[in-house]
Structure formats: structure tokens, C-alpha cells
Amino acid sequence: MSMNAQQPVPSPAAAEVYNFPPAEGDAPSKRNRWLKPGLIALAIALAGAAAWQAFGPAAAPPAAPASNLPEVTVLVPGTTMLADAITAPGSIAAKRDAAVGVQGEGGRVVRVMVEPGQRVGAGQVLAQIDRQVQTQEIAQLSASVRQAEAEARLAQANLARAESLVAKGFISRADIDQRLATRDGAQARVGVARAQLGAARERADRLDVRAPAAGLILSRNVETGQVVGPGTGALFRLAEGNALEMRAQVAEQDLARLKVGMSAVVTPVGATEGFKGKVWLIDPVIDPANRQGIVRIQLEYTPGLRVGAFARARIEGGETTRPLLPQSAVLADANGNFVYVLGKDNKVERRSIEVGAISDAGVGVASGLTGAERVVASAGAFLKPGDTIKPVLAAPATR
Structure with missing residues (x-):
């Protein structure tokens, strides 16, 4: 008892050093005093962040990493000396193209002498038309010519005898003039008969359908037995x-x-x-x-x-210098031929072109490219304007 009575009582400062918990009824600690205002501030901050996410501007989507972009082969075509051909x-x-038809009166076709694809000479008979009536007319006119010639010979003989007797006074000069006129009339009738015969023969010859020039028969539009005339139209077509x-x-x-x-x-x-x-x-x-x-x-x-x-x-058309592309690089749709070229930031752009000569070496570009562009060599069907790609430059072709 005496020992406990002699021990000193701890001071309040020593309690703070040893961090003893406060006794009941003491004032709240400094941490408890700031806890409630901190929780209120945190709640306000969270509410503001939620409102900004709901009503604020949408954030831009993050750019795709370069490693995720599709690799596409591109080429720089340059220019090549090409044959300037137009297809x-x-x-x-x-x-x-000569149309061959009936020249004369026409009639019934009795014979067709050529077929399509056959070569013919100028004046060659292509078809024959019945000429029985014309043949009889020619025979009649031939007889008229012979009759007129006989009369002309008789008139000439009478005139010659009269001229031998006029000097002896047996025939007057008036008789000579009359016999002379008879002779001249007979000779004129010979000429008329011959002209009529010639006209009849010409009409008969016109019944033959003939080639106006040497050439190739393209088509035949007539058959044996058909009745044709000037209004029938072309019986044959001929390539002169x-x-x-x-x-x-x-x-x-x-x-x-x-x-x-x-x-x-x-x-x-x-x-x-x-x-x-x-x-x-x-x-x-x-x-x-x-x-x-x-x-x-x-x-x-x-x-x-x-x-x-x-x-x-x-x-x-000779030769010209133009860009040359592989056929896989040239695309086409309702708006015409086009290619895909790379623009800024490796974005795909559509470029309309005019196609020139096409050969086993490739497609010549008549207009639309200078040759310095980076052109998508293939896979164009899987791209669209605005796509971003990772270009892989193709090795230059050996020309």
C-alpha cells in the first residue's frame, strides 16, 4: 500500500503520446470531426461525374492501333511506253452493198443460178425469167427485117435498071425520081425493122437478172416459180x-x-x-x-x-507513254472504270480513269493518273473510300 501511494499520476500529455482512446464523454477526435464533410464532397463529385457522362459530349472512339489495320499491297505505276491502241x-x-432486182417487165422465175457466199463476175446471170412471149416477138421482128431487106434490094434493082434506060429515052426523069424514092423508103423500113428487133432483144435480155459488178452474193431473196416485177424489191444483195x-x-x-x-x-x-x-x-x-x-x-x-x-x-495508233496497271487494280461499276489510290493518312480514295490499251502486260490508263500515285494493286473489292489501311509497297515490275 505504501508503494502504490508513492507512484506519481500520469499527465494528459503522456496520454497523447501513448495514443490512448478517449474516455466516454470526451470531445470527438480531429479525424471524426472531418469525416462527414468529406463524405458529402465525395457524393457531390460522383453525382457531377455521372451527369457529365450522361449529358456531356460523346467522347471520340479511340483510334485503332496501327497493328490492327489491314495490310494492302500498293504500287506506284510510273509511266511505260505502250502501243497507243483503241478498242x-x-x-x-x-x-x-448493192441491191439487185428486176430491170425489165418481169415474169415467172424459171431458174436461180447462184447462192449466198458465191463470188460472181460483172454481168453474170443470177436468175432467169420466163421469156417465151419475148422469143416469139423476136422471131416475128426478125422476119420483118428480112422482108424489109428484100424490098429494099428490089427497089435498088429497079432503080439501077431505070437509070440504064433513061439515057436511051425509054424512061423519063420523073420515073427515075419515083424509083429513087421507093428505094429510099425501102431502106428506111429496113432500119425501122432492125431497131424494133433490137429493142425486143434488149427487153428479152433484161429478163435476166445480172450482177451489176463483180462481188460476193450476200443474200438471195427469190425462188424458182416466183413471179417478180419492178416492184418486187431486191432479189439479191451483192458486196461489190x-x-x-x-x-x-x-x-x-x-x-x-x-x-x-x-x-x-x-x-x-x-x-x-x-x-x-x-x-x-x-x-x-x-x-x-x-x-x-x-x-x-x-x-x-x-x-x-x-x-x-x-x-x-x-x-x-502508234506508241505513247502512259501508266500501266495490273488488271486486278482496275475496277468498274455503273459510273465507269476506277482505281483506289492512297491519300492523306493512308486513307483510300476513289479515282476515275479512262482505260486505254489492254494487253497481257496490263491495262494502260489513258487519263486519270499521272503514274506517281500509290494505287491499290488488289483487294479493291473489299475496300471503300475513307478506309485506312497499312500499305505494303510492291516491288517494281521488270519491263
Whole structure:
């Protein structure tokens, strides 16, 4: 007891050092005093953040990492010396299409002597028309000619005898004049009879349907037994000189590059080989509906060429320097041919082009590219304007 009584009582400062909990009834600590205001401030901040997320501007989506962009092969085509060729569609026709019909009175056809595809000479008989009536008329007129000639000879003999007797005074001069007039009249009748006979023979000859010139029979529109006349129409169609042509439809902008005499190759639909020809005429009129003109390419007849057939012509126009692209880079839709090029930030852009010569080496670009652009080499069907890609530059082609 005496020992406890002698121990000193701890002071309040010592309680703070040892961090003893306050006794009941003491004042709240400093931490408890700031706890409630802190919770209120935190609640206000959370409410403000929720309101900003709900009503504030939408945040831009994060950009795709470069590693996620599709890799697409692109190329810089540059320029290449290419054959300046123009390809155009068209149809094959006769260069000079002659319609052959009845020249004379007409009648019943008794014989057709040619078939389509056969070559004929100038004046060759193509068909014969019945001429029995004309034959009888010719025989009658031939007899009239012989009769007139006999009368003329008799008149000439009478005149000669009279002239031998006039000097002896047996015949007067008036008788001589009368016999002279009789002789002249008989000779005139001979001329009339001969002219009538010639006209009859000409009418009979006109019953033969003849070729006006050498050429190729394109069509036959008459059969044996058919009655024909001047109003029947063409019995045959003839390509004069065996010459055909292709009437190629060429765009207005390409006509200025063409000249008469340029070489061309015409390939009919379904044919495996082309036929050589030359431009012989460029029509001076352009169709206002489709802005195209007609270029006529002369061709020599070959069994593989058929009048009316559809064909495609390749007209050689020398050489020119143009960009050359692989066929996989050139796309087409309702608006025409186009390619995809890379713009700023490797974004895909559509570029319309005009296609020039097409060959195994690629597609020549007549307009729309300079050759310095980065062009999508393939996979264009899977892209659209505005897409961002990761370009992979293709190795330059060896030319």
C-alpha cells in the first residue's frame, strides 16, 4: 500500500503520446470531426461525374492501333511506253452493198443460178425469167427485117435498071425520081425493122437478172416459180468487189487520235483469230445520244467474216507513254472504270480513269493518273473510300 501511494499520476500529455482512446464523454477526435464533410464532397463529385457522362459530349472512339489495320499491297505505276491502241465494238457489213432486182417487165422465175457466199463476175446471170412471149416477138421482128431487106434490094434493082434506060429515052426523069424514092423508103423500113428487133432483144435480155459488178452474193431473196416485177424489191444483195468493212463505234475523245490508213485487227464474237484491215473512212458525224462516231475498217472477205456479225476492233495508233496497271487494280461499276489510290493518312480514295490499251502486260490508263500515285494493286473489292489501311509497297515490275 505504501508503494502504490508513492507512484506519481500520469499527465494528459503522456496520454497523447501513448495514443490512448478517449474516455466516454470526451470531445470527438480531429479525424471524426472531418469525416462527414468529406463524405458529402465525395457524393457531390460522383453525382457531377455521372451527369457529365450522361449529358456531356460523346467522347471520340479511340483510334485503332496501327497493328490492327489491314495490310494492302500498293504500287506506284510510273509511266511505260505502250502501243497507243483503241478498242471499239461494232458490226461487220458490206463496204458497197448493192441491191439487185428486176430491170425489165418481169415474169415467172424459171431458174436461180447462184447462192449466198458465191463470188460472181460483172454481168453474170443470177436468175432467169420466163421469156417465151419475148422469143416469139423476136422471131416475128426478125422476119420483118428480112422482108424489109428484100424490098429494099428490089427497089435498088429497079432503080439501077431505070437509070440504064433513061439515057436511051425509054424512061423519063420523073420515073427515075419515083424509083429513087421507093428505094429510099425501102431502106428506111429496113432500119425501122432492125431497131424494133433490137429493142425486143434488149427487153428479152433484161429478163435476166445480172450482177451489176463483180462481188460476193450476200443474200438471195427469190425462188424458182416466183413471179417478180419492178416492184418486187431486191432479189439479191451483192458486196461489190468482195470488200467488207467493220463499222466500229468509237468514243468522241478517241476520234481525234485516229487517221485514215491506220492498221486494225477485227475479231468477230466467238472467233479465236483476228482479221487484218485498215481504216478507210471516219464518219464526220457524231451521234448526239451516245457521243460516238463511226470508224469504217476495210476487210477482205474471208469465210470467217459474216455480214451482220458483232465484232471488236483494235486500232493501232502508234506508241505513247502512259501508266500501266495490273488488271486486278482496275475496277468498274455503273459510273465507269476506277482505281483506289492512297491519300492523306493512308486513307483510300476513289479515282476515275479512262482505260486505254489492254494487253497481257496490263491495262494502260489513258487519263486519270499521272503514274506517281500509290494505287491499290488488289483487294479493291473489299475496300471503300475513307478506309485506312497499312500499305505494303510492291516491288517494281521488270519491263
